[in-house]
Amino acid sequence: MSGLTLRNVGKNYGGLSVMSGLNLDVHDGEFLVLVGPSGCGKSTLLRMIAGLEDITDGTISIGEKIVNDLPASRRGLSMVFQSYALYPHMNVRKNLAFGLQNFKMPKAEVNRRVAEAAKILQIEPLMERKPRQLSGGQKQRVAIGRAIVREPQLFLFDEPLSNLDAELRVQMRAELASLYNRLGTTMIYVTHDQVEAMTMASRIVVLRAGKIEQVGTPQELYTNPQNLFVAGFIGSPKINMLETTVTERDGQLVASVDGFNEFTLPELGTSDRSLTLCVRPAAVKIGSGAVRTEGRVRLVEYLGSETLLHIALSSGQVLLVSSSTIHSLHVDDTVVLGFDPTDLHYFDASGERVQTVQERQST
């Protein structure tokens, strides 16, 4: 059993509290991604789990065991660093073996594990090379190999792909995913790239300013964001946000959004009248939709399988529309665009999700 449990974890630097009352359960064998903007505390959290930073409050348990006071080396985990942290004066083989030798492991076992990791990661021809003779992708593999040989209960990854170019990043992402499938070990992965998070995670933890905003599967976060921050952070291209004031007329809620005609909303579980309506670019349609308006095309980004349109409304606000069928629009064209209220996400003035009464009844 190698799940991980955080209870009321807090971290202060001097008088400055960067994290407090954080609770999280990482299930055995899951690929958990910590994601958030720079400075949200995701790397700090990972380092606290690793034992590289002390925690100020709370407990961290691996399996049943509280590891607060256990040094990093005795927590049964491996970590892959953003910089790879390969020892520059040792060749690949020595880099892989170094950690095992620290634990006084018999030579035959060290060799077996090193050979196995080299085989899994296809770095056998590189074993006698020094890190400086390796490409970025190869270094990354060696760094992962160094984590694998330890046969840990828990893998920690600190933005491991952010130093790679775009193409290699996609390739390594796939390789990491297949490595995870092969090993089945619990992995905790930190990234600021929500695409990485969405594509690799069993579950995602969205962090902001040292607080967990939402935990869920990629799908849950995409279809059911619990607050405005998560709605805006998850999903690419970014979700459209429309400020609105809701009035009640003849027993129905009527929304007035700048640039749109008034439209009725489904029954909402809030009395708040100042709402933010969010709609994904893929849910905005050209030429159809129950709620429509006119806009002028400001920018056309042709991406091959889809086209991303930036359309300015009469209010000045620009909506993003992604379409896989419309490729014939040009800048300055006037278009009709619209959406269905069922595709809307509702958030109250404090940014929390508002469920429709129908949604509430169905859950």
Added chain:
Amino acid sequence: MRRFFVRNAPGYVFLTPWFIGFFLLALGPILASLYLSFTRYDMVASPRWVGLDNFEYMFTRDRRFWKSLEVTFAYVALSVPARLAMALGVAMLLDKGLRTISLYRAIFYLPSLLGASIAIAILWRQLFTADGVVNQVLALVGIQGPGWITDPDTSLYTLVILAMWQFGSPMLIFLAGLRGIPKDLYEAAEIDGTRPWRRFTRITLPLLAPVIFFNLVLQTIEAFKTFSSAFIISNGTGAPADSLLFYTIYLFNEAFKFFRMGYASALAWVLLVIIAVFTAIAFFTSRYWVHYENDRD
């Protein structure tokens, strides 16, 4: 050619003071000493060409020459590792605990600034005389201290201790080197369960090798040239019993006490060759133990 001068003119302008100093004050005496090393010259009569006589006498008959070499080699062998170890130790302490306190850096560097001065050597002599402060302190705890600088068995070690104390400049270079080692490597080592001593020998030392090498070469040259501290403490004689007869003191005395300028010049050139040989050895062996992050294979 013209373009070369035009482009590099500002550099040469800035170099001018050094060039003037070098050509007027240094190059002449250097070449003159090379010539004088093949002559007999007492500063009164003109130099008389004697061929290799000076060198032959030095290597075959001059016992004090060999004695001075012995003293100097012993001093280099002891003081260089001792000073480097001290410098590295203090640098590691500063790197760990007192990172932000630049005041300490300045304080620790102070002895090195003062160290070259005559005053410190005089102070050292006071501290280590038979009834000096060191022995008084030892007496308090019931230990009869040796005659640090009067006993030929201990005098050289007293100077080695003085050398150790002047660790400032290699320490600063070590400190810069230590800060250049990525923190990630230590964290990776921590997760890998590397014990402190192994961390030091397998990570810190290898990654510091270029800096160690640099300091080693510089300090070795420095140690071979040691003069003022030994001169003050031995009253310029190399006493007691020639135990502080450093090569430079022997050279100085030959030149300015006995006015054997030809012979002293020969001694100077031999010292130059010795230093060059040691530096060359360091460079040739360095490929086996110095790892440079960015060298090309």
